[in-house]
Amino acid sequence: MTVRIGVIGAGGMGREHITNLAAIDGVEVAVVADVVATAALDAAGLCNAAASTDAFAVARDPSLDAIVIASPDDTHANLTIAAVERGAFVLCEKPLASNVADAERVVAAEVAAGRPLVQLGFMRQYDPAHLQVATAIGELGAIRHVRSAHRNTNHQWERPLELVFSQSLIHDVHTARWLMGTEFSSVTTQVVSGPRPVEHVVVLGAMADGSTVTIEFVEATYGYDIDVEVTCEHGMVTAPQPAQPVVRFEGAGHQHIGDDWFGRFTEAYRAEAADWIAGVRAGEVRGPTSIDGLAAQRVVDAAIRSAVSGQREAVSPPFVTSGRT
Template sequence: MDLRVGVIGTGAIGEDHIRRLTHTVTGANVVALSDINVQNARRIADKYGAKFYATGEEVIAAPEVDAIVIASWDPTHAHYVLAGIKAGKFVFCEKPLATSANDCKNIVEAEIAGGKQLVQVGFMRRFDRGYRQIKAAIDSGRIGEVLMLHCMHRNRVPGPKHTTEMSIKNSVIHEIDVLRWLLGEDYKTAQVLLPKSSRLAEDGLRDPQIVLLETQSGVRIDVESFINCQYGYDVQCEVVGETGTVRLPDPANMEVRSGGAFSYEIFPDWSDRFIEAYDTEFREWVDATKRGIVAGPSAWDGYVACVTADACTEARETGAIVPIAIPRRPAFYKK
């Protein structure tokens, strides 16, 4: 029997998830949706044969809906996730889980009180083939103990109304989650350096930024965030161990030798670069949900990412090295 999915938020990423669940992932069917842009949401509902609801709360309460995908405006995430938990339905929430650590904590507490894990957070990099290869190399001991990581997250141009704060909370938060997953440990401190700003940055936007993280065991991480790089969407990661290094592979693209130059395509944005990861993410979410479990990034992972992002934001504003205070993980979330 197909998993009957309701989607809240039918903007660019929401519509892409509806397409993915309909045409790419087997075992799921989008039966309901909602968005504040009623005209566009009705168009998408007609296109995919789903029922339009005026509010996200109605989607969650709909008896024909088994599970929820939340792809709405970030500040609405916590409300809809909590409503999904109260309804006892599995929830896939695009990152961030919430816009504040306190809201994330409320979600964690509600899920624990309900006695069952229901929430997965959309950190799709854990499902990327390259990052999974890196994790396998680390876990096997092939490069010895990890000492350092050098990372880069570049966007061709920022999205609309991008702020200095969003560079960490909406961009670097992907590194915050995936690097913690790669290493299997939490962070200890955060520091943010502000190099000379690009002249192409909008008024008041500090870009690029360099985030420095230290893990509990002393691994040092540097992450360059540059959202006005102009040439394409470029994500890099190198892990330095005691006996070797491992580097995130570039996506497989045709290599061209022509006109005295050697070149290959760099994707223009995240949706092309991580399309396979998104497909894998939803395929595994549907399979796990039908088995009644959460197998991907949990509400606890979303909470830890938010706590860390808040510390990075404080570090940028104060210029200080900020300690990252993460509570002990509840036994409820231990796998």
């Protein structure tokens, strides 16, 4: 059967999803919505879709099997709820919502719908390098520590701490939960200012099983760079860097890193799209869930509180525990 998709949000992330979904056999991106009419028309032209400026009309359209939400963060919760209330599957970019209360509303709406419908865009769970780590740690005993380093090139604007967490570090939070199969119980946050209001962030997390997490974030100037390493009882695993050729020229060797997440996670986004569509066809959610989105939001909330208070802050547990897959 043909799966008819509506995409809400015609920015870079929405266009990435349009391109990946349109390349899957049996998928029709039927409509693209954006509050900016010219942006909607331009993105719709990528796949010969209709264009709309009414996001809620698209979310509630009964002719669409599933909805992608790649609009601004503060619209995610209400648009997801609108789609869920009519029984549509949703792929929502992170964060699930802009605050914990709204994330809880999304989960409540999904519970009321009577079945899982929402997948979160934590695409690292589909990244080959992260999957290699998840496979390798299975033979090394219990996890004792996860360290994640997130170096993000951000030349366009200076982000406040809340956006650094909701747009960037929330990925590292989910990675830790996914790999470790346990929840954050508390966090301590240290923020260093420099040329930007938020230059460097370190989050120390205590997990419910006694293990620990270190998340480091830097507004880097040289490129977009992600590292993750896991220390277990009997060894440790470090994620490989994506394979890139080393070019030797004019007395120097150079290996391309890239300056944004689209290049780094191209394969992950494609795999995410394919798995989401397979789940829609099977009537199930296969990737990160709304509970994962809520759990990550609660960690982010506690980490921001810690940055303000200077103290370790407790993390409220999610409704259920998401195990390692």
